[in-house]
Amino acid sequence: MRWFLTVLGVIFGIAVFSFLDYTLPSKQTVRITNTYNRLTDIGANAFFYASPDTGTVQNAQGQRDVRFIDTVRPNGKPYVYRNEDTGWIWPPYFKYDSSNLHAQATDLRSTAANPEWVSVTSYGWRIAWLSVYPNAISIKPVAGPEVKPFNWAAQIILLILGALLFLLWRMWNQFRERTIDPAVRSADAAWDRLDARADAARDRARGRMRRWWDGLRGR
Amino acid sequence: MIAFLRLIGMVLIVELIFYALIWIYIRSLRREELEKEWDRRHPERAGPSPERAEFVRRSMVGFSKTLRARLVGLVLVLPVVAIVVIIVIVNYN
Numbered sequence: 543m544r545w546f547l548t549v550l551g552v553i554f555g556i557a558v559f560s561f562l563d564y565t566l567p568s569k570q571t572v573r574i575t576n577t578y579n580r581l582t583d584i585g586a587n588a589f590f591y592a593s594p595d596t597g598t599v600q601n602a603q604g605q606r607d608v609r610f611i612d613t614v615r616p617n618g619k620p621y622v623y624r625n626e627d628t629g630w631i632w633p634p635y636f637k638y639d640s641s642n643l644h645a646q647a648t649d650l651r652s653t654a655a656n657p658e659w660v661s662v663t664s665y666g667w668r669i670a671w672l673s674v675y676p677n678a679i680s681i682k683p684v685a686g687p688e689v690k691p692f693n694w695a696a697q698i699i700l701l702i703l704g705a706l707l708f709l710l711w712r713m714w715n716q717f718r719e720r721t722i723d724p725a726v727r728s729a730d731a732a733w734d735r736l737d738a739r740a741d742a743a744r745d746r747a748r749g750r751m752r753r754w755w756d757g758l759r760g761r
Numbered sequence: 762m763i764a765f766l767r768l769i770g771m772v773l774i775v776e777l778i779f780y781a782l783i784w785i786y787i788r789s790l791r792r793e794e795l796e797k798e799w800d801r802r803h804p805e806r807a808g809p810s811p812e813r814a815e816f817v818r819r820s821m822v823g824f825s826k827t828l829r830a831r832l833v834g835l836v837l838v839l840p841v842v843a844i845v846v847i848i849v850i851v852n853y854n
Contacts, residue, residue: 630768636844639852679851713786720789 565633566696567665571687572613573657577648582608590674592626611647611678616687623664624675646681659684661691772840780836795820
């Protein structure tokens with residue numbers, strides 16, 4: 543049983559970590575090389591794209607015209623973002639300016655010979671074999687490839703989540719101390735009273751039996 | 762538009778759940794404080810008793826008008842402010 547709970551706890555921890563890692567914003571300094579639209583097949587990986595009712599047009603074959611931003615990282619490896627509206631529910635970025643972002647990204651394109659570095663804020667993962675791309679949220683020019691702005695947004699969100707968790711914990715403790723424990727105590731007390739009454743009844747009955755038995759034997 | 766209404770509905774539901782929970786929580790904190798106050802004033806009659814319950818009941822009468830109770834209303838305001846701030850930062854920056 544113990545190992546089962548351990549495995550369950552580890553799986554839960556990994557799930558929470560992955561969820562936060564996917565949803566929280568992350569920043570990366572890159573160089574934009576190209577921006578374009580591409581008809582994209584959306585199948586089993588639909589979970590990693592915007593939900594269909596956010597304005598993205600989907601044709602009869604299940605393809606969407608998705609905006610992409612090609613970039614190169616300071617270490618020379620490529621990294622590709624998608625640029626989609628997020629809609630109103632999840633993830634709660636409420637992004638509806640992908641056209642503006644695309645214009646900005648196109649404006650900041652540069653070549654390897656004359657690089658112009660930008661810090662891209664995004665959420666999501668890049669999983670090449672599933673054709674999954676992180677969604678770019680904002681783009682800021684930075685001085686060079688070594689400049690890495692601090693990710694304030696993610697830290698603030700984590701702090702707020704921690705405070706909420708702490709509040710829920712305090713509320714649960716108060717509820718247990720003031721409602722559950724007294725209820726358990728009074729149920730215990732009631733059971734004890736019942737028990738004592740049963741004992742007394744048994745003693746009385748035994749006394750009567752004894753008297754009857756003694757009387758039978760003529761004492 | 763439907764999506765936007767759904768957002769308003771879901772935010773409202775979550776806010777109301779938290780409002781109710783925090784409301785119960787701060788009332789419970791105040792009652793505990795009052796019980797301790799009674800025990801401190803009457804050390805010889807400490808512990809649960811009808812008099813103490815009556816004292817707590819009478820002291821709780823104006824509680825919903827206090828500043829602390831009214832601040833719970835922020836639960837309905839702050840998430841909306843946060844959403845507006847996120848919209849401005851993401852789309853108009």
